[in-house]
Amino acid sequence: MPSEEILRHINELLDQNQKEKAVKFIFEMIVKSANAKQFNRAEKLREKLIEVDSMALNEIINSAEIIEAEKSKVIDLDHKKRWAALYDQLTNEEANAFYFALKKVRIMPDKKVIQQGKLNNKLFFIDQGILKIIYSKDGHELFLKNIAKGEISGRRTFFSITVATASVITTEQVKLHFLEREKYSRLVENFAGFDGKLELFCKKLVNQDIEDILKKKQIERRDHIRYEASGKVAIYMLDVKGKPAKTPFYGILENVSEGGLSFSLTGLNSETARSYLGRSVLLKMISNKTELKVVEKGITLSVYNELFNNYSISIKFLKPVPLIKIQEFIDAD
Known part of the structure; x- marks a missing residue:
């Protein structure tokens, strides 16, 4: 000031x-x-x-x-040279604003940069050192790949609205820059088209997503089979004390399993949709066939923007629900 x-x-x-x-x-x-x-x-x-x-x-x-x-x-010339493929796509003003929005850090070995199942609002640009990507399931840890100098991390959770599929951990001392989601939003507000340039750069740089690696290794992320389903869902947000909101919002049931469900919702803006991520909810599943209603608690794992502010939201039940309890919602083959 x-x-x-x-x-x-x-x-x-x-x-x-x-x-x-x-x-x-x-x-x-x-x-x-x-x-x-x-x-x-x-x-x-x-x-x-x-x-x-x-x-x-x-x-x-x-x-x-x-x-x-x-x-x-x-501007650090070594940094600009290392990430030249990005900076070459930006105007001088965009490049300056982007550089000054970044934070530079040094992280010691064996530290989690991203934690599986948690929210992540940072996009990481690796300047020096090696990190490993680890997927955990049923108490076992599986090494997926290393990432090193000149690579990025956090792309999916940064640009999409979802929790991390795997953990990213330093194997040695690492130097990196990172961009926070809040700073990114300001850049997008100030520079039309900046979001497209950055996302396209990241997409080209990451040739294989975590989901692709898991499929290649024939690892199933979900513990339960998901079935296409029909019905409505009333969603009540829970406050920090676990008390549900007085007024729900409604979605259309897409699929269901013993472990969770997905539903579609229209008319959201991106920031409202992002605010749902990681929130605890009370769900009331309402059948199209009968007066059956199933009430369960869960937590929002992902929010995908399909098109024109139509979102698909995935919820994980806090406790598995017996298949017989949700059978009526499952579509017949």
């Missing part, structure tokens, strides 16, 4: 009807801040410049160019 002294001087000039002097002073402070690599202050001052005089186009345009030029000077 600009200092109180700077803001005070700007306001004094404006009170004296000296807008031109105020514009000149703000521009000088932007240049000074950008040269000092105080980019947040420079950006805030530029916002103030636009607020004071939106018609000071030369100063507004030139200040933006100066800020971007100074930002470009401090």
Whole structure:
């Protein structure tokens, strides 16, 4: 934020009807801040410049160019070279904003970067070191693959709305950059098409998803067979004390098993859909054939955007439900 002294001087000039002097002073402070690599202050001052005089186009345009030029000077060249395939797709302004949205960390060996079955809101860019992907089932751990310098991790959980299929663990000291979902959302708001560029880059870089590896190794993720099903589902969100919301929302049952179910829901926006992930719910399954209603508790594992804000939501029951209890919902072959 600009200092109180700077803001005070700007306001004094404006009170004296000296807008031109105020514009000149703000521009000088932007240049000074950008040269000092105080980019947040420079950006805030530029916002103030636009607020004071939106018609000071030369100063507004030139200040933006100066800020971007100074930002470009401090980008880690090794980092930019390593991820050149991405940076080459971005405009100078997009590249600068992306770089400054990243966080750089060093992680010691045997630390979980992503945990199976948990939420993940980070996209990881591996700069140095090796990590292993481990899938756990029935108390056993299965090694799937290593990832190393120049690779990414967390793509599926970052771009989709689902929990992690497997854990990612450092095998040695690792250096990496990561992008948080919140910072990503801001980039998407500020730069039209940025989301498509980043997602396409990640898709090209990851030639085999975890699900593909599991299928190749003939490992079944689910403990129970899923059956196509019919009916409605009333969903009550549970609060931290386990108390259900007074008003449910309704979905159309898609499939069901002893371990969980999936239903479709329309009219959600992406952020609302993402907020459902990992939430505990009370489910009331309502049959189309009779007055049968089955009530169970569960937790949201995944939320897939199929098309036009139509979502498929997967729920895992907290306790397995006997097949006979849900038989009426299962479609006949």
